[in-house]
Amino acid sequence: MTAHQAITTKYIIQASFEVEGVVEKSDVIGALFGQTEGLFGPDLDLHELQKIGRIGRIEIQMESKQDKTNGSITIPSTLDKALTALVAAAVESIDRVGPCTASVVLKKIEDMREKRREQIVNRAKEILHKWTIETTPPIDQVADEVYKGIKTQGIVTYGPDKLSAGPDVDKMNELIIVEGRADVAILLKSGITNVIASEGTKIPQTLKNLSKKKKVTAFLDGDRGGDLILKALLQVAKVDYVAKAPRGKEVEDLRPKQVLKILKERVPIDKVVKPKTKERIQKDTIIVPPLIKTTVSELRGTLEAVLLDEKLAQIERMPVSELCIKLQKIEGTHTIVFDGVITQRLLDIAEEKGIKRIIGDRISGVVKRPVTVQTLTMDKLVPDTGK
Numbered sequence: 019m020t021a022h023q024a025i026t027t028k029y030i031i032q033a034s035f036e037v038e039g040v041v042e043k044s045d046v047i048g049a050l051f052g053q054t055e056g057l058f059g060p061d062l063d064l065h066e067l068q069k070i071g072r073i074g075r076i077e078i079q080m081e082s083k084q085d086k087t088n089g090s091i092t093i094p095s096t097l098d099k100a101l102t103a104l105v106a107a108a109v110e111s112i113d114r115v116g117p118c119t120a121s122v123v124l125k126k127i128e129d130m131r132e133k134r135r136e137q138i139v140n141r142a143k144e145i146l147h148k149w150t151i152e153t154t155p156p157i158d159q160v161a162d163e164v165y166k167g168i169k170t171q172g173i174v175t176y177g178p179d180k181l182s183a184g185p186d187v188d189k190m191n192e193l194i195i196v197e198g199r200a201d202v203a204i205l206l207k208s209g210i211t212n213v214i215a216s217e218g219t220k221i222p223q224t225l226k227n228l229s230k231k232k233k234v235t236a237f238l239d240g241d242r243g244g245d246l247i248l249k250a251l252l253q254v255a256k257v258d259y260v261a262k263a264p265r266g267k268e269v270e271d272l273r274p275k276q277v278l279k280i281l282k283e284r285v286p287i288d289k290v291v292k293p294k295t296k297e298r299i300q301k302d303t304i305i306v307p308p309l310i311k312t313t314v315s316e317l318r319g320t321l322e323a324v325l326l327d328e329k330l331a332q333i334e335r336m337p338v339s340e341l342c343i344k345l346q347k348i349e350g351t352h353t354i355v356f357d358g359v360i361t362q363r364l365l366d367i368a369e370e371k372g373i374k375r376i377i378g379d380r381i382s383g384v385v386k387r388p389v390t391v392q393t394l395t396m397d398k399l400v401p402d403t404g405k
Contacts, residue, residue: 027074029102030128031093033109039118040082046089049115050076054108056361057338059382061242062104072096073105087115091122098268099198100219100243102127111339172206173199176214177224184211193232194281195225195257197239197247200270205237208274210281219243219250220319229255235284237261239268250319252291259284306377306399313355314377314396323356342367353377360384360393 035046051064060066067073073095080089091109095102112122176183182199190212196202198215205213216225228234236251238244240263251257261284263269272280309330317324323341325333327350336344338358345351345367353375354368360378362385368376369388377394387393 027094027096027130029095029097029099030130031091031095031102031106031109032125032128033091033093033106033122034125035080035089035091035112035115035120035122037087037115037118037120039085039087039116041087041116041118043078043080045116046078046080046091047076049112049120050091050109053112053114053339054105056359056363056383057108057111058104059359059380062101062108064105067097067105087118090125098239098241098243100239100241100246108339111337113340172211173202177222179217179222179224181215181217181222181224183214186211187214187228191232192235193228194235194237195229195251196237196269197244198270201237201268204270204272204274205277208277210277213237216247216251219246221250221254225251226255229257233258235259235261235281237269237281237284239263240265241268248290252287253318257287259286260290261285304394304398304400306394310353310355310377311399314399317355317357318396320357323354323358325351326353326355328352345371345373360395362386365391365393 037046054062054064056063064073064076073093075094077092078089079092080087082088093105093109095105097105106124106127110122110124112120114120172185173182174185175181176187182202184202184206187193192212194205194210194213196205196213196215198217202213202215214225214228216222234255234257236248236257236259238247238260244262248257248260261280263272263280269277307330310326313324313326321338322335323338324335325345325348327333330353333351334344334348338356341354341356341358342364345354345364349371351371351373354364354373355377356379358378360376360381361383364376365384365386365388368391373391375392375394377396377399380395381393384393
């Protein structure tokens with residue numbers, strides 16, 4: 019069996035759209051692929067995801083009346099929750115279809131596995147009922163096992179960020195950080211009560227504060243979403259140990275015995291992230307004005323961009339999805355700092371507009387770098403302490 023044959027749809031993204039004008043399906047498809055291209059690099063490019071079977075056939079339903087076009091977009095996904103949510107957010111950022119102004123609203127993300135679980139539970143009830151009639155085994159234990167898997171008793175809301183957590187976060191010197199509410203539930207079922215969820219890749223202040231006074235273990239999904247959350251945690255919080263679900267699996271899918279085994283085998287953070295030597299730091303980093311370093315820190319995790327003039331005064335701040343379009347209309351930009359991927363298209367626009375410096379999260383798909391544009395990534399910058 020090939021990898022493509024083994025893949026089944028996990029989630030269905032459903033969105034509606036409204037266009038101020040009359041357009042065709044091909045215009046909507048073009049907007050989907052064109053305006054999301056390069057936002058997060060090739061790993062989340064819709065064309066590439068369709069080629070490898072991670073995004074299925076995109077269905078468009080639409081009708082035009084009174085010089086307006088309304089419709090719906092359906093996108094099947096086999097990605098994990100975090101990446102599916104990113105794709106949905108990217109689709110919702112579309113603001114033009116063809117020559118017309120447009121708006122896209124996410125209606126829901128349907129979990130196909132939840133439907134399958136419901137079918138299985140209903141079938142389990144039928145089997146149990148028939149079994150009870152035909153035989154007389156001690157079935158109370160079986161019933162308890164069927165139902166306890168969906169219980170989430172014991173979860174509390176913690177701190178001003180209202181994070182999902184276990185009841186003993188404040189009572190213990192150690193803290194386990196997981197990704198979401200379902201992960202908290204499986205750890206509580208495993209008997210672990212000093213657990214709290216990050217609730218996304220933007221790390222809340224509550225976790226930053228807790229990490230300063232506790233020994234922290236990050237227990238994350240075994241996928242790219244887990245890698246991204248670990249990267250975000252390491253930038254703003256103190257992490258002492260890392261534990262990860264098996265590659266391709268999520269913490270919420272583990273059994274209690276697996277949870278306890280993985281936590282027992284957690285790895286010290288210095289074995290996961292190798293510290294750079296002083297010589298390496300000096301070689302890799304680039305000194306920039308403190309104002310730029312401050313701007314970089316403020317933008318991390320926001321998916322926003324800031325345009326600065328020659329004196330580093332802010333001209334405008336905007337979502338990354340609007341950067342390429344607005345950049346062509348704004349004059350006087352000297353430096354771009356943004357929480358996104360530097361692409362060939364952005365570099366070409368920067369060269370044409372006479373922009374001198376671009377600072378992004380990373381670089382992807384760049385074939386030709388203009389000699390007049392300095393291209394930097396956020397992780398290579400250190401502030402000039404002499405200024």
